[in-house]
Amino acid sequence: MIQPAPAKLNLALHVTGRRADGYHLLDSLVAFAAIGDHVSLQTGPAALTVDGPFAEQVPTDDSNLCLRAARAMGAEASIHLTKNLPVASGIGGGSADAAAVMRGLAAQGWSLPDNPAALGADIPVCLASRPLRMRGVGERLDAVPPLPALPLVLINPGQPLATPPVFAALSRRDNPGLPDPDWHDAESLIDWLARCRNDLQPAAISLVPVIAEVLAALDRAGARLARMSGSGATCFGIFDSPDAARAAADALTRPGWWTVATELAPLPAPGYISTKTGRKD
Ligand SMILES: C[C@](O)(CO)[C@H](O)COP(=O)(O)OP(=O)(O)OC[C@H]1O[C@@H](n2ccc(N)nc2=O)[C@H](O)[C@@H]1O
Numbered sequence: 001m002i003q004p005a006p007a008k009l010n011l012a013l014h015v016t017g018r019r020a021d022g023y024h025l026l027d028s029l030v031a032f033a034a035i036g037d038h039v040s041l042q043t044g045p046a047a048l049t050v051d052g053p054f055a056e057q058v059p060t061d062d063s064n065l066c067l068r069a070a071r072a073m074g075a076e077a078s079i080h081l082t083k084n085l086p087v088a089s090g091i092g093g094g095s096a097d098a099a100a101v102m103r104g105l106a107a108q109g110w111s112l113p114d115n116p117a118a119l120g121a122d123i124p125v126c127l128a129s130r131p132l133r134m135r136g137v138g139e140r141l142d143a144v145p146p147l148p149a150l151p152l153v154l155i156n157p158g159q160p161l162a163t164p165p166v167f168a169a170l171s172r173r174d175n176p177g178l179p180d181p182d183w184h185d186a187e188s189l190i191d192w193l194a195r196c197r198n199d200l201q202p203a204a205i206s207l208v209p210v211i212a213e214v215l216a217a218l219d220r221a222g223a224r225l226a227r228m229s230g231s232g233a234t235c236f237g238i239f240d241s242p243d244a245a246r247a248a249a250d251a252l253t254r255p256g257w258w259t260v261a262t263e264l265a266p267l268p269a270p271g272y273i274s275t276k277t278g279r280k281d
């Protein structure tokens with residue numbers, strides 16, 4: 001059984017506070033791209049094999065989030081991961097993989113872990129794998145108006161960036177939350193997004209300055225809006241048409257950069273999981 005593990009995009013991400021345990025309170029519009037990793041699962045002794053363009057950057061020992069997800073469900077599974085997404089890149093690769101394993105095992109009758117977020121703050125939203133407003137430290141998920149088709153270019157400049165140092169480099173942690181979700185087409189969504197930010201972006205640029213170059217390159221290539229996702233370093237640009245996105249991706253190919261033209265993922269197929277209820281849709 002093959003499960004998609006689509007790339008997570010924080011189209012907007014506001015940091016609104018910090019809990020006593022050091023985790024940050026977020027308010028984020030999260031969506032998923034039509035590109036991602038894949039996991040396939042077979043019953044059998046716990047094992048992991050990995051292929052794909054970024055296979056060499058992924059740990060294959062017990063620390064791999066695929067194996068940790070299976071273990072958290074008490075399941076024995078032989079897992080094959082195709083790693084198409086850059087690692088430590090702000091698009092949730094490891095969380096998407098773990099969520100895909102959980103979805104696959106749940107479809108085979110295993111129960112989801114009591115607290116999927118224990119493996120990563122992004123796992124609840126990746127389990128749902130549909131556009132949502134994410135709040136708290138990732139556990140509060142609310143529906144949003146349907147998102148329009150969005151032609152996208154994703155660029156990762158080839159420098160892995162771990163999440164904790166980006167949060168640590170924040171200069172403010174008490175920013176206002178997102179404006180009320182209010183869009184009905186691509187134009188109104190872009191207008192709404194332009195009123196939002198990624199509060200982690202300046203902190204990430206202070207650690208990996210090439211992120212600013214990626215954003216400027218997306219702007220120059222005609223992006224209607226260019227922004228970093230998550231804790232970086234991957235950035236996305238929104239374009240007027242799939243042709244414009246493809247042309248920009250061709251023009252923005254640089255040695256060491258991962259550049260892809262894509263779009264938002266279609267809504268999840270039957271079988272995806274709502275974490276609030278733990279039921280299959
Ligand atoms: C930045 C986001 O990608 C936005 O979607 C996520 O909030 C991060 O999700 P994630 O990578 O699954 O994060 P985790 O593996 O749970 O946390 C990694 C580290 O990031 C910091 N962290 C993470 C999430 C959060 N709300 N506040 C934090 O301060 C903590 O130092 C934590 O130890």
Ligand SMILES: Nc1ncnc2c1ncn2[C@@H]1O[C@H](COP(=O)(O)OP(=O)(O)OP(=O)(O)O)[C@@H](O)[C@H]1O
Pocket residue numbers: 008057058059063064065066081086087088089090091092093094095097098122161162163230231232
């Ligand atoms: N299946 C996996 N895929 C990617 N990374 C994994 C996996 N399992 C464990 N890891 C480890 O998790 C770390 C974070 O990787 P990941 O790609 O999830 O980060 P990220 O893209 O920054 O995620 P986020 O958007 O949630 O911040 C990596 O340094 C890697 O060593």
